[in-house]
Amino acid sequence: MSLSPILLQASEPGRKLLIISSLLLALSGCDAVQQKLGLEAPAAKLARDEAEGKAVGGACRQSGRAIEDCYSIYAWLPKSAIYEGWRDMDIYMRENKLQTVEPQLPPPQPPGTKKKKPAAPLAEETAAEAPVDQKAAAKH
Structure with missing residues (x-):
């Protein structure tokens, strides 16, 4: 028995259901589809x-x-x-x-697990590490 006579006798919603279910059945064994779906x-x-x-x-x-x-x-x-x-x-x-x-x-x-981000230096530390302008320090 082929699928064509069954489709002709089925109602419109039944035809769609048969077509979709047969496609899903055919594609369920396909390795490429399983790989795309992550199965x-x-x-x-x-x-x-x-x-x-x-x-x-x-x-x-x-x-x-x-x-x-x-x-x-x-x-x-x-x-x-x-x-x-x-x-x-x-x-x-x-x-x-x-x-x-x-x-x-x-x-x-x-x-x-999430990667740890390197700690950002504090403002005090960067100010202390910043090079001191010799002329600006001499004026004060």
Whole structure:
């Protein structure tokens, strides 16, 4: 049975409902649509988080960061993946006699936290730090 005879027999509101529901059903499996809507399959999310956790764990070990610090900084990633990446990098570094690489930047803020703005200098401090005009001071 094709969709055309059903559409011909249905009333006007029924036709619209059938067309919309069939389009939604067809588009619900489309990966591009799911990606645009921000939907992600649980298995794909788990695989992505595992890969990110391993990479982060390896980077933490290479930079000399303790595994506990890595857990707290990257709390949204699975601890097992972080540990696995940290352990693998530790083995690799020991076998190849590599030294740690000191990080040049502070660790990133966890998602959902606001960045702290640098404190603006007080007016008194800027006035004290401003260069004194020698001629103006001599006149007083």
